[in-house]
Amino acid sequence: MASRRVEILSLRTILCSANVALSVRGKTLVGELWLDLRLFGIFNEFFPKVFSSSSLVKHELVGNYSHLFTVPGREPDLEPYMLLAHIDVVPADEADGWDVPPFSAQELNGFIYGRGTIDNKQSVMGILQALEYLLERGYTPRRSFYIGLGHDEEVNGLHGAVNIMKLLKSRGVKLQYVLDEGLAVLDGVSGLDGPAALLEENPMPRLFGYGPERGTFEHLAHKFGLPLRSIMSNLWLFSPLLSR
Numbered sequence: 001m002a003s004r005r006v007e008i009l010s011l012r013t014i015l016c017s018a019n020v021a022l023s024v025r026g027k028t029l030v031g032e033l034w035l036d037l038r039l040f041g042i043f044n045e046f047f048p049k050v051f052s053s054s055s056l057v058k059h060e061l062v063g064n065y066s067h068l069f070t071v072p073g074r075e076p077d078l079e080p081y082m083l084l085a086h087i088d089v090v091p092a093d094e095a096d097g098w099d100v101p102p103f104s105a106q107e108l109n110g111f112i113y114g115r116g117t118i119d120n121k122q123s124v125m126g127i128l129q130a131l132e133y134l135l136e137r138g139y140t141p142r143r144s145f146y147i148g149l150g151h152d153e154e155v156n157g158l159h160g161a162v163n164i165m166k167l168l169k170s171r172g173v174k175l176q177y178v179l180d181e182g183l184a185v186l187d188g189v190s191g192l193d194g195p196a197a198l199l200e201e202n203p204m205p206r207l208f209g210y211g212p213e214r215g216t217f218e219h220l221a222h223k224f225g226l227p228l229r230s231i232m233s234n235l236w237l238f239s240p241l242l243s244r
């Protein structure tokens with residue numbers, strides 16, 4: 001029997017684009033959002049600290065269904081970062097070849113099936129669970145951060161991500177970086193020798209040697225032999241070379 005936390009997979013949080021018709025309980029929706037509002041009850045029940053605004057976290061609804069969380073850090077001069085995930089999924093039908101109904105959250109042969117399991121409800125639940133855990137312990141991060149959970153990412157995020165971005169811009173927020181969903185690492189696929197993942201063709205520029213790792217390597221430099229010792233203690237100069 002799947003845990004109650006898996007219930008999120010059984011909730012229809014479907015966005016269909018303007019040219020896709022979706023049939024939900026006898027109703028045909030075109031270019032509409034079908035958001036099972038029990039989702040909000042589940043969020044409040046599982047993550048009471050995250051959703052009850054306190055001095056440790058501020059929760060705001062944006063575009064009616066998207067969520068923005070602000071977690072203030074101890075050092076307000078540090079540029080904040082942002083974690084992103086999305087609640088919505090693309091439509092799914094059992095006729096598409098699903099082994100179990102796509103919104104059943106059924107467990108089959110040790111695997112839990114549900115539309116959105118890896119895109120992107122696992123990120124939504126993982127981020128919220130981690131924050132709940134930290135808030136329970138009264139955690140205050142050094143660096144402030146934001147969490148944005150969009151409700152219409154699959155159809156360009158015009159109401160969710162765009163409004164979150166406008167809100168942050170109006171507050172003069174500049175982000176150091178944004179961490180969004182990635183692709184799955186394929187492992188155990190027949191015919192594939194080892195794990196494989198597709199990397200983005202236009203990744204962000206390499207920043208190795210400009211973050212916290214710089215201090216770590218410089219601190220450890222004396223433990224390396226030459227010539228690595230010189231390289232590690234001069235990352236300001238050699239990081240472009242080392243990060244290749």
Ligand SMILES: [Zn+2]
Pocket residue numbers: 086119120153181
């Ligand atoms: Zn996604």
